[in-house]
Amino acid sequence: MLPFSRVAIIGMGLIGSSLARAVREAMPTVRLTVSDGDADVRARVLDLDIADDVTDNAGAAVVDAELVILAVPVGAMGAVAAEIAADLAPGAIVSDVGSVKGRVLADLTAALPGIAIVPGHPVAGTEKSGPDAGFASLFRDRWCILTPAKEGADSARVSAFWERLGAKVEIMDAAHHDRVLAVTSHLPHLIAYSIVGTASDLESVTRSEVIKFSAGGFRDFTRIAASDPVMWRDVFLNNREAVLETLGRFTEDLVALQRAIRWGEGDTLEALFTRTRAIRRSIIDEGQDTETPDFGRPH
Amino acid sequence: MLPFSRVAIIGMGLIGSSLARAVREAMPTVRLTVSDGDADVRARVLDLDIADDVTDNAGAAVVDAELVILAVPVGAMGAVAAEIAADLAPGAIVSDVGSVKGRVLADLTAALPGIAIVPGHPVAGTEKSGPDAGFASLFRDRWCILTPAKEGADSARVSAFWERLGAKVEIMDAAHHDRVLAVTSHLPHLIAYSIVGTASDLESVTRSEVIKFSAGGFRDFTRIAASDPVMWRDVFLNNREAVLETLGRFTEDLVALQRAIRWGEGDTLEALFTRTRAIRRSIIDEGQDTETPDFGRPH
Numbered sequence: 259m260l261p262f263s264r265v266a267i268i269g270m271g272l273i274g275s276s277l278a279r280a281v282r283e284a285m286p287t288v289r290l291t292v293s294d295g296d297a298d299v300r301a302r303v304l305d306l307d308i309a310d311d312v313t314d315n316a317g318a319a320v321v322d323a324e325l326v327i328l329a330v331p332v333g334a335m336g337a338v339a340a341e342i343a344a345d346l347a348p349g350a351i352v353s354d355v356g357s358v359k360g361r362v363l364a365d366l367t368a369a370l371p372g373i374a375i376v377p378g379h380p381v382a383g384t385e386k387s388g389p390d391a392g393f394a395s396l397f398r399d400r401w402c403i404l405t406p407a408k409e410g411a412d413s414a415r416v417s418a419f420w421e422r423l424g425a426k427v428e429i430m431d432a433a434h435h436d437r438v439l440a441v442t443s444h445l446p447h448l449i450a451y452s453i454v455g456t457a458s459d460l461e462s463v464t465r466s467e468v469i470k471f472s473a474g475g476f477r478d479f480t481r482i483a484a485s486d487p488v489m490w491r492d493v494f495l496n497n498r499e500a501v502l503e504t505l506g507r508f509t510e511d512l513v514a515l516q517r518a519i520r521w522g523e524g525d526t527l528e529a530l531f532t533r534t535r536a537i538r539r540s541i542i543d544e545g546q547d548t549e550t551p552d553f554g555r556p557h
Numbered sequence: 558m559l560p561f562s563r564v565a566i567i568g569m570g571l572i573g574s575s576l577a578r579a580v581r582e583a584m585p586t587v588r589l590t591v592s593d594g595d596a597d598v599r600a601r602v603l604d605l606d607i608a609d610d611v612t613d614n615a616g617a618a619v620v621d622a623e624l625v626i627l628a629v630p631v632g633a634m635g636a637v638a639a640e641i642a643a644d645l646a647p648g649a650i651v652s653d654v655g656s657v658k659g660r661v662l663a664d665l666t667a668a669l670p671g672i673a674i675v676p677g678h679p680v681a682g683t684e685k686s687g688p689d690a691g692f693a694s695l696f697r698d699r700w701c702i703l704t705p706a707k708e709g710a711d712s713a714r715v716s717a718f719w720e721r722l723g724a725k726v727e728i729m730d731a732a733h734h735d736r737v738l739a740v741t742s743h744l745p746h747l748i749a750y751s752i753v754g755t756a757s758d759l760e761s762v763t764r765s766e767v768i769k770f771s772a773g774g775f776r777d778f779t780r781i782a783a784s785d786p787v788m789w790r791d792v793f794l795n796n797r798e799a800v801l802e803t804l805g806r807f808t809e810d811l812v813a814l815q816r817a818i819r820w821g822e823g824d825t826l827e828a829l830f831t832r833t834r835a836i837r838r839s840i841i842d843e844g845q846d847t848e849t850p851d852f853g854r855p856h
Binding site: 386391395396398400437438441442443444446447448449451454456463465468470471474475476478479480483485487488492494495498501504513515516519520522524527528530531532533534535537538539546547548551553554556557 | 690702737740742744749754759762764767779783786787790797803806811815826829837846847854
């Protein structure tokens with residue numbers, strides 16, 4: 259039996275449109291209504307034919323949905339929730355795909371009193387944005403984290419929904435999610451954005467040299483530094499404390515490494531560089547990255 | 558006409574063995590002699606059949622070579638050069654593939670008085686090590702930087718050699734090379750090693766959580782943090798000044814970003830995150846990375 263037979267998705271960017279495609283593929287009988295505020299995006303969604311109904315009105319999209327998924331930047335969740343509040347069907351569950359969970363749980367709870375809320379975060383994505391960038395297999399073998407205030411029948415249905423799309427589900431507390439993701443996602447993005455900014459602002463090395471010789475490692479960082487600016491602005495504004503705490507730890511470790519370089523402590527460097535290999539190995543063994551050298555880039 | 562008809566390569570790791578394969582493919586009539594201090598590596602090279610002669614003695618490998626390429630960690634260059642000094646043929650050119658050039662130029666010049674020295678650095682590689690990890694197309698469309706003390710007939714021959722292997726050649730001053738690569742390669746590796754170390758040492762987030770949810774961005778950093786520990790130890794010990802200077806700039810920019818997050822300056826964040834997209838675009842346009850989302854990882 260399908261966990262839901264009528265689903266609404268608000269926001270048709272990379273994640274929303276991937277979700278639409280994945281639902282179509284895995285649960286073709288689900289009635290899928292979607293909305294987006296951008297006319298160009300709606301036109302693309304119609305052309306791509308990845309939903310049954312496309313509207314500019316979030317309220318209209320959710321009218322008889324059993325599951326409503328908000329796929330908008332974290333900072334916009336509260337406003338979108340307020341917009342749909344009056345139109346939700348009795349018994350509807352509201353979920354989302356935002357990368358920050360504490361703030362989203364608070365915003366949705368405030369905007370939707372009495373409604374079942376099961377915040378979610380599929381840990382998956384690419385550096386591309388918009389409805390053309392989405393694809394049905396994005397969530398396959400990736401983890402989707404749910405952070406309901408209380409586990410129960412609602413969170414079980416949302417779990418079953420994500421598992422149908424090929425994802426693995428983990429339930430955790432919203433605050434813990436925000437600490438974990440600060441490490442595995444938010445800090446890496448912040449550092450990537452930062453180093454790409456630094457490299458393009460130097461006087462002694464030209465931008466053209468940075469680009470030409472980027473295959474030495476720098477180009478890896480430019481991928482996530484090409485991610486959606488508004489989405490990531492909102493992540494940092496809404497997971498401030500966990501990000502600042504993790505960043506503090508990183509800076510402390512980096513300064514220790516800086517000191518080891520200054521004093522020529524080769525053993526310290528080699529010991530760290532040896533230890534970090536093991537983590538890559540574990541990530542590959544757990545199916546979270548490819549074994550192929552250089553991420554499988556063409557050579 | 559071939560730039561060289563007898564070539565020796567000392568060191569059969571990822572780069573040395575890729576070079577051997579590339580020479581075999583692009584210039585099959587070249588007589589190729591190689592050496593490595595590790596018996597297991599020599600056995601693999603024999604099995605792989607990627608050289609005409611394999612020896613444990615660097616001096617024996619270079620005896621009648623017109624071009625000798627040292628493919629050992631930067632810190633070992635001086636000792637290997639001293640080992641081959643007495644065996645070099647008259648007119649032989651000595652080159653290398655090290656990621657640091659100022660120190661290597663100085664070490665080779667001191668160990669090989671009167672010998673033509675053309676230091677080189679192919680800006681290419683993967684996170685894998687050893688002779689099995691090499692492949693012939695590694696240098697295709699990548700830049701190889703040469704840093705001879707003086708340009709002339711010798712550097713022109715070495716340029717022609719790399720171009721035959723599909724590389725593009727740029728000649729620059731060794732000190733400038735070390736500043737450029739500090740940005741495009743050494744700092745990225747240092748930061749990747751550092752963040753992977755930080756993530757595995759936290760109390761509030763387990764190692765298993767870091768691994769599970771690494772697809773949020775962290776896994777990208779683990780690739781270059783799986784690179785050869787000894788090679789990278791030597792890079793940092795031998796390009797200390799340029800690395801520390803670049804690291805200082807990075808830390809300054811990161812602290813500014815930290816402050817923007819603390820004070821909720823969304824416009825500052827969004828402006829940077831928008832600007833960094835353009836660099837990725839240029840790297841793709843210049844053929845230095847793939848346009849395919851997520852580096853072309855399987856989905």
